[in-house]
Amino acid sequence: MKTAKGKDKAKNTKEALKPVDDRKVGKRKAPAEKGETRKEKKAKKDPNKPKRASSAFFVFLEDFRITFKKDNPNVKAVSAEKAPYEEKAAKRKAEYEKLMDAYNKNLEEGSDESEKSRSEVNDEDEASEEVTIPINNAEFCTLPIVFCLLSYRFLKSFA
DNA sequence: ACAATGATTGTTTTA
DNA sequence: TAAAACAATCATTGT
Numbered sequence: 149m150k151t152a153k154g155k156d157k158a159k160n161t162k163e164a165l166k167p168v169d170d171r172k173v174g175k176r177k178a179p180a181e182k183g184e185t186r187k188e189k190k191a192k193k194d195p196n197k198p199k200r201a202s203s204a205f206f207v208f209l210e211d212f213r214i215t216f217k218k219d220n221p222n223v224k225a226v227s228a229e230k231a232p233y234e235e236k237a238a239k240r241k242a243e244y245e246k247l248m249d250a251y252n253k254n255l256e257e258g259s260d261e262s263e264k265s266r267s268e269v270n271d272e273d274e275a276s277e278e279v280t281i282p283i284n285n286a287e288f289c290t291l292p293i294v295f296c297l298l299s300y301r302f303l304k305s306f307a
Numbered sequence: 308a309c310a311a312t313g314a315t316t317g318t319t320t321t322a
Numbered sequence: 323t324a325a326a327a328c329a330a331t332c333a334t335t336g337t
Contacts, residue, residue: 199309201310213313308337
């Protein structure tokens, strides 16, 4: 049982953030450079050896892939689909770093009264600015009436 | 590490 | 030397 040679972790942290096209997919090392030719390596595998059982997550993936294909028949490139999500992820990361900065600052300055949480991260836009529309009392009273009148006329138009 | 998957791409083999 | 075939790589979670 050899442990990981640090390969997985390094790749996951560094390469995973790059877009697909920039990642070194398929850029493997030549077997010859490792002293073995392809056939030798291929012969080393036993086709009769049973594959290990899929975990629950992989069983879920079976269904998910089918479902996703059915819902998105024309999606070939995952990059385009991934783009908006990477965008959101980047935003969350920025938000996180900002919060961490404030958090660390609070730790330095003192620990009392640190509850300020939390403006939830809405993925829609950075339009999280308060959209409170100021109206005066007159508007507050007349708006529902106007709305009712317009609704009435609209419904009446079908009769 | 390794199960499934498919696009991608370097390497090897074959013509 | 070109095209064809092959194999590594990526991401994902759970074991």
